[in-house]
Amino acid sequence: MSDRLTIGYRLTCAPGEAPAEKARDIALEQTVELPAECVPEAVFEAVVGRVETLEEEGGRALARISYPVDAVGGELPQLLNLLFGNISMKAGIRIEEILWPPAVVERLPGPRFGVEGLRRLCGVATARPLLCAALKPLGLAAGELANLCRELALAGVDIIKDDHSLANQRWAPFDERLERCSGAVAEANAGSGGSTLYFPNLTGAAGDLGRRLAEIRRAGCRGVMMSPLVLGFETTRSIAESAGLAILGHPALTGAFFAAEHGIAPELLLGELFRLIGCDGVVYPNVGGRFVLDQQDCLAINDRLRRPLGRHRPAFPVPGGGIDTRRMSEWIDRYGPDTIFLIGTSLYREPDLGSAARELVAKLRAER
Amino acid sequence: MSDRLTIGYRLTCAPGEAPAEKARDIALEQTVELPAECVPEAVFEAVVGRVETLEEEGGRALARISYPVDAVGGELPQLLNLLFGNISMKAGIRIEEILWPPAVVERLPGPRFGVEGLRRLCGVATARPLLCAALKPLGLAAGELANLCRELALAGVDIIKDDHSLANQRWAPFDERLERCSGAVAEANAGSGGSTLYFPNLTGAAGDLGRRLAEIRRAGCRGVMMSPLVLGFETTRSIAESAGLAILGHPALTGAFFAAEHGIAPELLLGELFRLIGCDGVVYPNVGGRFVLDQQDCLAINDRLRRPLGRHRPAFPVPGGGIDTRRMSEWIDRYGPDTIFLIGTSLYREPDLGSAARELVAKLRAER
Numbered sequence: 007m008s009d010r011l012t013i014g015y016r017l018t019c020a021p022g023e024a025p026a027e028k029a030r031d032i033a034l035e036q037t038v039e040l041p042a043e044c045v046p047e048a049v050f051e052a053v054v055g056r057v058e059t060l061e062e063e064g065g066r067a068l069a070r071i072s073y074p075v076d077a078v079g080g081e082l083p084q085l086l087n088l089l090f091g092n093i094s095m096k097a098g099i100r101i102e103e104i105l106w107p108p109a110v111v112e113r114l115p116g117p118r119f120g121v122e123g124l125r126r127l128c129g130v131a132t133a134r135p136l137l138c139a140a141l142k143p144l145g146l147a148a149g150e151l152a153n154l155c156r157e158l159a160l161a162g163v164d165i166i167k168d169d170h171s172l173a174n175q176r177w178a179p180f181d182e183r184l185e186r187c188s189g190a191v192a193e194a195n196a197g198s199g200g201s202t203l204y205f206p207n208l209t210g211a212a213g214d215l216g217r218r219l220a221e222i223r224r225a226g227c228r229g230v231m232m233s234p235l236v237l238g239f240e241t242t243r244s245i246a247e248s249a250g251l252a253i254l255g256h257p258a259l260t261g262a263f264f265a266a267e268h269g270i271a272p273e274l275l276l277g278e279l280f281r282l283i284g285c286d287g288v289v290y291p292n293v294g295g296r297f298v299l300d301q302q303d304c305l306a307i308n309d310r311l312r313r314p315l316g317r318h319r320p321a322f323p324v325p326g327g328g329i330d331t332r333r334m335s336e337w338i339d340r341y342g343p344d345t346i347f348l349i350g351t352s353l354y355r356e357p358d359l360g361s362a363a364r365e366l367v368a369k370l371r372a373e374r
Numbered sequence: 375m376s377d378r379l380t381i382g383y384r385l386t387c388a389p390g391e392a393p394a395e396k397a398r399d400i401a402l403e404q405t406v407e408l409p410a411e412c413v414p415e416a417v418f419e420a421v422v423g424r425v426e427t428l429e430e431e432g433g434r435a436l437a438r439i440s441y442p443v444d445a446v447g448g449e450l451p452q453l454l455n456l457l458f459g460n461i462s463m464k465a466g467i468r469i470e471e472i473l474w475p476p477a478v479v480e481r482l483p484g485p486r487f488g489v490e491g492l493r494r495l496c497g498v499a500t501a502r503p504l505l506c507a508a509l510k511p512l513g514l515a516a517g518e519l520a521n522l523c524r525e526l527a528l529a530g531v532d533i534i535k536d537d538h539s540l541a542n543q544r545w546a547p548f549d550e551r552l553e554r555c556s557g558a559v560a561e562a563n564a565g566s567g568g569s570t571l572y573f574p575n576l577t578g579a580a581g582d583l584g585r586r587l588a589e590i591r592r593a594g595c596r597g598v599m600m601s602p603l604v605l606g607f608e609t610t611r612s613i614a615e616s617a618g619l620a621i622l623g624h625p626a627l628t629g630a631f632f633a634a635e636h637g638i639a640p641e642l643l644l645g646e647l648f649r650l651i652g653c654d655g656v657v658y659p660n661v662g663g664r665f666v667l668d669q670q671d672c673l674a675i676n677d678r679l680r681r682p683l684g685r686h687r688p689a690f691p692v693p694g695g696g697i698d699t700r701r702m703s704e705w706i707d708r709y710g711p712d713t714i715f716l717i718g719t720s721l722y723r724e725p726d727l728g729s730a731a732r733e734l735v736a737k738l739r740a741e742r
Binding site: 036037038039040041043044045046048049052053076077078079080081082083084086087088090091092093094095096097140142143144145146169170171173174175176177209210211212213233236237238239240241243244248257258259260261262263264265268269270291297298299350351354355 | 514
């Protein structure tokens, strides 16, 4: 079966709906979009998904359907179609397993830097976790954001990333923000001997992304944050593959896929797909914060980002939410050293942002 | 309020969750991503959403929150973030109203052709509905698909569109399919005096889309099908704005947003957003077919695609599913003449595809 893409769907059946029928329907819908009797036999054999196993339990079932790799045809958009394109508009179908064949996995770029590479970019020689601070809020002027960057860099934060809502608004237009924030970080590094990185939020019109990427490299940045679902998975893949920059993937819009009985399991969407398309780190809302992921989801995302997956490097989980000085040690114990802890609100609550950041940095540097 | 973007959210509250609190949280989350007490007063005034109205009813509520247009900053990706980026990862929030301010609506391209323009491209002088046939299944060779194109064109079908799963698979690679299918349609038109259009499915690697678009134009095609959520909203907008081709938007992946209590109402996602980013026609799964949209959703999508929206042209609804010769008149009565009826399965069920298509064409031409 390793030459086929096998997907495990959790099926939740409506009254009168039979799991076996629902599984067969998915196998057709995601390939030929025709009833079986309308499909020429040779096409049926070559193309239509095969229901490999079906485990029923009450009104629910786990169906594993395998598809020929040729149905993907080597392109990411069609992989997304095959995964969830049309069945997104049905009910009670949740992707809970993906068995990736080498032919699909090897064509996707995966992390260019990954855990080791990103640590190296940050100048961190030990195996400690990294600290990432979110630059916010939207509405501050570029100079004010640059001042925050300076403080955070002097405190020794490893990565400073724009909030995902910082785009090209008049308060801090992209070009000015890039120049001032990257300048402030470089200046602080030069003064302190530090190696803090600034990752601007890459967004904008399709026709302007190439120019922005060039500006980002020119400003000396080594990475960007991007939202794959907002900018497009394929746009993200293409940039990850060719831009030479580290990518922090942001989960904006992904929550639409996280319904209990319909969608794609978070560890597959954020942990596997984001990694395969080239994210070196994946931001997600930590348990106990403001969002729906639970502890099991978070641990599963961490696992999928780090575990062996073809030739691909492990990527960093970047949990954000509920992490502060008091609880940092507990989170390190729970999530391990190959983690980037993302700090936002808990920093901005402090009367002195710089000293709060210094405390967090000291905690992390004491690790290992 | 017309200089603000006002969004109406249907809130479904968990036990102990107060609607007013949930609304305030959204207003912060979608802008500054900080608790109110961490936001400088001037920023709070200028940036944070304002809860304008809150109508409670049981555990549910409709909250209208207005945002400054400046928070969008003129870019579509940030508009998507503002609409549903982070709150996608919360629960019980469904966007049911969007009051578009001119400053946002006028920056988006909208349909280049729209209802009138697409009728003109199809050479249809009367106000009758159009007929679109889906080219399928995946797995046929390019020559076999071209044969189907010829039959459908000779039957007088207005538009032939690739199934959304036809990408660049070995059975019918994009370039060969384009050449043979567009050639077959042109030949049939030349012989019959018809004016059938062939819309290939535009997909592929980001770096290859420009080349494919050029090939599509070179082949004489006047439009394409695209899946905005698969290729990226911004990629779609940019192509709609600059490629000079009509766009049929396909709803692949959009169903993730159609949960009953969380997401974006189908008429807003498919009817307004797809139209605003430049779709001249929007494919959706018709009620009674294989998908979750109900009759009210379909009628609402039709309405949003056609009704006045700034300077933008009306777009065609393209319902697919459950439409055949027997029921065609009923659907025309229900959906009106400014509709493109999409026929797939019901054609391929017939022993003679060509004569079934001719019958449908005759039905439509008898209208008005």
